[in-house]
Amino acid sequence: MLQRLNLIVTTVMFLHLCIPLAMAENKKPEQLDKFPPSPLEITTPDPLIRGGLDKQPLTREEMQKLEISLDELNQQAVVTLQGGDKEKAFEIWNRELRLRRFLGLLAEVEALSRIGAIAWNENQRQEVKYITQRLQVIEKQILTQKSTDLELWRSLGDGYQKMRVPKLAVGVYQQILTLVRQQNDTNAELETLKTIGEIHLSWFDYSPAASTYQELLNLAQIKNDKLDEVAYLQQLVYIYEKAKQHQQGINVLNNLVSLYTDENNLTQVPSLKIAIASNYQSLSQENPNLLQAAFNNYQEAYTIAWQLQQYVTASEALQKLITLYRSQNQIDEALQTSQILLETEKLATNVYGLMQAYDQIGELYLERQDNSKALTAFQKGLELAQQLKHEEIYFTQKIDTLSKAKF
Template sequence: MLRRLIVIVTAAILSSNSLTLAADSQKPKPPDQFPPNPLEITTPDPLLPRLPKDKQPLTLEEQQNLEPALDALNREAAAKLQGGDQVTAFEIWNRELRLRRFLGSLAEVQALSRVGAIAWNQNNGDEVKYITQRLQAIQKQAESQKKTAQVDLELWRSLGQAYQNVRSSKEALEAYNQVLLVVRQQKDTVALVEILKTIGELDLSWFDYPKAAPVYEELLGLATSQGDAVNEVTYLQRLAYIYEQTKQPQQSLNVLNKLVEIYVSENNLTGIPELKLAIAANYESLAKKDPNLLLEAFKNYQEAYTTAWQLNEYVRAGDALQKLIALYHSQGQIDEALQVSQILVQTQEQSANFYGMMEAYDQIGQLYLERKDFPQALTAFKKGLELAQKLKHEEAYFNGQIEKISKAKL
């Protein structure tokens, strides 16, 4: 009886498994969620003169015969894209790219770079991914070869540019750093400057200011040693921007003061007011820890105003005066702030900046209010109202200020 029961149960289990297997076999298979990289398809292509066996490269003659056909594919793909058929265009380009590898790594990378730029501009994320994967494979191969052979600088430069075209900044910098290592060893100053400029610009484009700073410091040193005054100014300007973004006032001061020296030596005064404003702002920042540096801030704001006035740059002069007023006010020097405010009115009048004049009178009125000098405040706000009425702007504000003072006097 027990044996019979075991047989029945076993049969039921086997029957159940058979039904499950049958049901599974009838279920549709899920679609391939990750289609293969079209650049890795190995289907024989009629454009190939033969199937290379054992990875044997094509002969020079075979490569020369293949190249025009690939150029024709590129033109055909471009025409398809121009006609609005993006899908077919990239199918043709992918075929071209698969075949380009038979012309060598450099030719393939240059083609990947070209098509990668198009794919990025067309917002074709899949194609960008395929090209990036292929570039990574070529990079890996190049890294293994550099241990036994001389580094191919042109290939690494092309890899860097290709990665830039598909916006892979990390990989681009890895490629360019390979170039940098070699040109340092070769003591090739011209090539060193070029690759440093490329790396620096790439760092700046990705807002990586801490990495960009030493690159431009080195470029500055090279330009100074070579007497390259034009690029020296360019690198100083880049460094000034970098140190401003990274909130490093002392480093910024060093750079800005060098720029002032150069501009003064060249009698190029037009850039001085802006530099002096930046220098004063840095001293103001440093004065939070060392109050004695406030004198330098005052001095540079005043020099910014004086130079701008001499150059008839009244907008810049007004900016300097505004900074001075704010600094005097922060130190509780109301009389001095009022004196500079009166000069600001004249400066704005000189440049026919009526809106600026209106704001200056408002500022004067507020300063007089702090001193409880209501008559003077009232006069300032009334002048501000006259301008507001002409501009048809902020009339209600000035009327409100006048009304408040009138009530306070009562």
């Protein structure tokens, strides 16, 4: 009896060990590590689609009925998602997407884009992956077919943007760019280039963004469209500033200055000159010879702003100039410029700026070890601080320290 029991136990253990092995042997090696197929690729027959499509495609009437049914599925999925059942909602949407194929590529791509945006917002990464893969399959298909359907291409580009895959989106818009250029559609070319530029900028991809806006600038110059030319130059200024490409920034800023000067519109010039000077100042860290160009541009900015009675901008240029003098240990020049700053702040009726100017003058006299004049500057600063009810303790402490010191 005991021997028989042992035999049964041994047999059962043998079968448990052998059955999984046999199942593994029946599977092909590549199937063992294969992930489940995309729900968008399921080919199970659906009750909304009749059979025999290989012999007789859907009629227009059948397609209209199908579209109505799919819109109902979409609404059902929306309600389900609002009810909190994400998994069920995307099951419904995936069914809708499978069936949208029967309405043509454009209808499918538009649905993929719509549902993909929802998937992204709901952090459904796997769904985003499935939809992106399907968009790529469609792209390969229309590339093979050499499709010139701009509406389809644009919808595909929009889909990639909503899936946050900028490289794929830019690739599609480059295809669109080629098509519209072949058709000599200048307006469409401009819009497409703008879209490409915006995509690069939104992903902080500054180098290709600069190339794109340079193309737009060239087109504006060919058309002699000054308004667009200024807009694209301003965009390039922004790009080069973000990319810290100072020399390119200087070149573009100088182009803007020339443009405004030619138009006899100097309003923007002082601010542009300050930006040019700032770029030269950054470059001077590696090439000290460029420091003089920074000084010159700050001075030009102040002079033009003063002439235009832009006293706030003039003060900004003077303040940057003083800081630059101090960095070069040119204290006398900094003090002379500070006196001009005082007059400018008075004209700008900027009491706070005036208070800061006196503080700065006091510090400069301290650097020259001229405590008497430093004390006078801080006392004037205190008077303004008391008017503003701001920084009173700071100036009082400065004055007390100097008063106790021996001049």
